[in-house]
Amino acid sequence: MKQNRWLPALTILVVSIFLILPLLILGIYSFVTSWDGIAPNGYTLDFYKQVFSDPRFLPSLMRGLVISIIPIFLSGAAVILALYTSIMYNPRLESIIQSICMIPHTLKGVILAISVLGLYAGKGPVLGNRIVMLTFVYCIVILPFIYQGIRNNLRAINVQQLIEAAEILGAGKLYAFVRIIIPNMLSGILISSLLAMSTIFTDFAIIKIVAGSKWLTAQQLLYNARNNPGQYTSAIVLIMFLATLLISGVAFAMQNRADRRAEQDSKAAKE
Amino acid sequence: MSYIQFENIHKYFGAAHVLKGINLGVEYGELVTLLGPSGCGKSTLLRCLAGLEQVSEGKIFLDGKDITNLTPKQRDIGMVFQQYSLFPNMTVRQNVAFGLQIQKLDKATIENKVKDMLEIVGLSDKINQYPRQLSGGQQQRVALARAIVMDPKVLLLDEPLSAIDALLRKNLQIEIRRIQQELNITTIFVTHDQDEAMVMSDTIHLFNVGQIEQSGTPTAIYTHPRTRFAANFIGNYNILTAGEFHALTGAKGEAEHIAIRPEVIALSRSPLNTPNAYLGKGIIAGSVPHGNVVRHSIACNGVTIHADQLFDEAVDLQKGCEVFFAIEKENCLCLE
Structure with a gap:
């Protein structure tokens, strides 16, 4: 039967246009002086100059990065240790770990933030500290991404047998885990981390509820600039989008590189 | 130790x-x-x-x-x-x-x-x-x-x-x-x-x-x-009950089960005269190549046994033809 090759291509094209068009218009809008008719009246870089000349902008971007990295380390360490314990000592624990790590999927971030705030606000200088609270809320929010990425990576290697092989060669369990298992999980850890970072980096609601104005990120700056001209806020959105795209792009490029390398190696081995 | x-x-x-x-x-x-x-x-x-x-x-x-x-x-x-x-x-x-x-x-x-x-x-x-x-x-x-x-x-x-x-x-x-x-x-x-x-x-x-x-x-x-x-587990032995062994050889089985290796069964188109062996006659029910040997299934008095023959000796034994066999008594193993 002759297949119609145009239909799938056309579908992909329509969907792509549907998805890209708002971003494209936003991008164009951030460069226009004004837009009254069908076409823009003129183009300018003034709004980007204004964004970058705002002394709060770059620090707020950096704050976004910092508040992303700390929860990733904490969540990552917790998941790795929990999975290590379950794989090595009690595999039945894994279903419990999985359930716990998946709970945040069912909880909206706003509900989580309000609950944490209600529970810990005013509870001493450490737990009651807004930045500490924010860090731990993010730890919970990103748990499903971190868990899934690391778990998938661990499934691809026979952890138990690799550790047994190392033990027979004279290594301790922990030494074997650090020298053999963790290096084999790096790509999974990296991808999970970058996905989690993208999630935190673009968050506005949780940080607004938990930290208020104590930790100004680019998302909050955007909210505060809502009365400025639309081109100004469009420029901020586009810069943040590009920063997130860069982070995700790095993750996918690394993954593709690793996949290609593994494919080439296995092809060479077969030959 | x-x-x-x-x-x-x-x-x-x-x-x-x-x-x-x-x-x-x-x-x-x-x-x-x-x-x-x-x-x-x-x-x-x-x-x-x-x-x-x-x-x-x-x-x-x-x-x-x-x-x-x-x-x-x-x-x-x-x-x-x-x-x-x-x-x-x-x-x-x-x-x-x-x-x-x-x-x-x-x-x-x-x-x-x-x-x-x-x-x-x-x-x-x-x-x-x-x-x-x-x-x-x-x-x-x-x-x-x-x-x-x-x-x-x-x-x-x-x-x-x-x-x-x-x-x-x-x-x-x-x-x-x-x-x-x-x-x-x-x-x-x-x-x-x-x-x-x-x-x-x-x-x-x-x-x-x-x-x-x-x-x-x-x-x-x-x-x-x-x-x-x-x-x-170890070989492709013919494992016969005492009754099947009797039907095949005419002799009384000395154990509940008797094992015979396929390669110790001698086959010929003409009657054999091997000393100290059980002699019999059967029909080739089928033949399957197994590496360097052909494994024949031989039907005899309602019992089917397998016998191996090297390829070059196997040419004249076709399905349905009559075949004479000899099994040396020492190769009939009584199993526990």
Whole structure:
């Protein structure tokens, strides 16, 4: 039967246009002086100059990065240790770990933030500290991404047998885990981390509820600039989008590189 | 006491009694095979020796020392796993050097030992490659090198060839045997493949549901299986009940079951006159090629037996033709 090759291509094209068009218009809008008719009246870089000349902008971007990295380390360490314990000592624990790590999927971030705030606000200088609270809320929010990425990576290697092989060669369990298992999980850890970072980096609601104005990120700056001209806020959105795209792009490029390398190696081995 | 001595080993996994009082000795420099079907306990016994499983009861001695409660790293044992278990993030050199680095040997000694060992297994040119860049057979040879570079008191091979294709497997069987004999390493090999056990072993211990069914040299086990299980597992024996044996030969069976190897049945188109043998006549019910022999199914008085013939002798025996057979009495084995 002759297949119609145009239909799938056309579908992909329509969907792509549907998805890209708002971003494209936003991008164009951030460069226009004004837009009254069908076409823009003129183009300018003034709004980007204004964004970058705002002394709060770059620090707020950096704050976004910092508040992303700390929860990733904490969540990552917790998941790795929990999975290590379950794989090595009690595999039945894994279903419990999985359930716990998946709970945040069912909880909206706003509900989580309000609950944490209600529970810990005013509870001493450490737990009651807004930045500490924010860090731990993010730890919970990103748990499903971190868990899934690391778990998938661990499934691809026979952890138990690799550790047994190392033990027979004279290594301790922990030494074997650090020298053999963790290096084999790096790509999974990296991808999970970058996905989690993208999630935190673009968050506005949780940080607004938990930290208020104590930790100004680019998302909050955007909210505060809502009365400025639309081109100004469009420029901020586009810069943040590009920063997130860069982070995700790095993750996918690394993954593709690793996949290609593994494919080439296995092809060479077969030959 | 043997070099390796298992004394009354029991192992339970929950309610499952996996090893039921194993008593077994392995002499220095011997290659011993633990042979048996899946789930019979052979790998569990190996893992108990390696220290990867704790025995529930009993003691294990290695070179006169009780190692029952020692950790794997205290036992001085090398092991090769079915799935190779090479460290994927390390090159061949790093894999082989791993144990030596833990022993904190100096760099030059490690490098020399690694190079010598890779030469023995024929992989010197792969020293800087990663496991994923190697074929299955090459990976298994690296795993072997990694185990024996440690100069272990005993080498354990847990079905190391089962994931490798048939032709390569035969070559590796010979190669492992060569290396074992060259280095004189006491080796315990676990397999469910009776041909592999025959090719490689000095001694075979045949396992069945957590117990040793029969022990002996490959020839002794093959030619004189004691039980129905052993005859079934080790070869392609015709196992006949006393009634079937009587129908076939006219003689009374001296045991409940009698085993006859297919290759000891002589066939001819004309009557045979072999002394001290059971003689009979049947019809060729079918013939199937089996490597260098043809396996004929012969129907005789309601009993069907299998007989092997070399290919060049088999030309004139076609399906449906009458055939005379002779089975020497000493080749009819009474099973327990």
